[in-house]
Amino acid sequence: MxxxxxxxxxxxxxxxxxxxxxxxxxxxxxxxxxxxxxLQEVKASAGDIDISLPGYHQYFxxxxxxxxxxxxxxxxxxxxxxxxxxxxxxxxxxxxxxxLEYPTFFFICVYVPNSQQELRRLGFRMGFDEALRKHIAExxxxxxxxxxxxxxxxxxxxxxxxxxxNEGHAGYSEEERESFRxxxxxxxxDSFRHFYPDRRDxxxxxxxxxxxxxxxxxxxxxxxxxxxxLGEWMEDAGILQDVMGSDHAPVxxxxxx
Numbered sequence: 001m002x003x004x005x006x007x008x009x010x011x012x013x014x015x016x017x018x019x020x021x022x023x024x025x026x027x028x029x030x031x032x033x034x035x036x037x038x039l040q041e042v043k044a045s046a047g048d049i050d051i052s053l054p055g056y057h058q059y060f061x062x063x064x065x066x067x068x069x070x071x072x073x074x075x076x077x078x079x080x081x082x083x084x085x086x087x088x089x090x091x092x093x094x095x096x097x098x099x100l101e102y103p104t105f106f107f108i109c110v111y112v113p114n115s116q117q118e119l120r121r122l123g124f125r126m127g128f129d130e131a132l133r134k135h136i137a138e139x140x141x142x143x144x145x146x147x148x149x150x151x152x153x154x155x156x157x158x159x160x161x162x163x164x165x166n167e168g169h170a171g172y173s174e175e176e177r178e179s180f181r182x183x184x185x186x187x188x189x190d191s192f193r194h195f196y197p198d199r200r201d202x203x204x205x206x207x208x209x210x211x212x213x214x215x216x217x218x219x220x221x222x223x224x225x226x227x228x229x230l231g232e233w234m235e236d237a238g239i240l241q242d243v244m245g246s247d248h249a250p251v252x253x254x255x256x257x
Contacts, residue, residue, distance in 0.1 A: 038148045
């Protein structure tokens with residue numbers, strides 16, 4: 001395959017797009033020059049947001065519940081097709097998945113459910129994970145897949161500041177970690193760890209409490225997952241920790257096309 005350009009892909013949990021816009025969202029994302037920008041937790045309903053990003057096509061998936069969840073994708077290149085949600089309707093009411101088809105790959109923007117305190121939503125989250133794996137597998141039957149977003153899980157102890165204190169809590173329960181490992185073992189690459197297997201203190205989310213970001217007491221829960229057949233296309237991956245506007249930092253993937 002001939003590679004003639006490098007695409008930069010960005011994923012960012014904005015924790016409320018209207019709030020993030022007021023904090024300079026447009027300047028932040030446009031300065032990256034990204035070809036695709038995937039957003040999670042936009043917390044908006046249809047008609048709530050009117051944002052102009054010149055040169056980008058916009059796609060939104062809204063939760064039925066007002067001011068909750070939701071995803072969006074801004075893309076310079078118009079996709080062949082766009083779909084929303086997962087095949088199982090039980091997981092398609094919260095605006096958590098947008099899938100775009102391009103000539104050489106599928107791109108999924110995903111916001112995985114948080115299991116919440118005392119893991120009270122763990123069952124729903126496990127079902128979502130399984131439905132997402134099925135979705136990825138079906139897409140891969142025709143071409144490679146890039147899945148980007150907030151997966152709400154720190155995979156290994158290296159991926160959060162205080163693993164022992166958080167053992168069994170939402171985002172670091174054994175059930176969630178095992179489910180995420182199952183997704184990876186089905187042929188998906190954690191792009192950041194592919195390039196930086198031993199890098200510590202590399203986090204993408206920090207609590208608003210206790211000056212966590214200032215102290216870099218965070219978690220790495222935002223990922224670009226790349227299917228094995230696209231692995232050779234990857235150029236770099238990382239976290240834009242200096243970009244403010246949310247309790248998450250954007251993550252990026254550079255990939256040759």
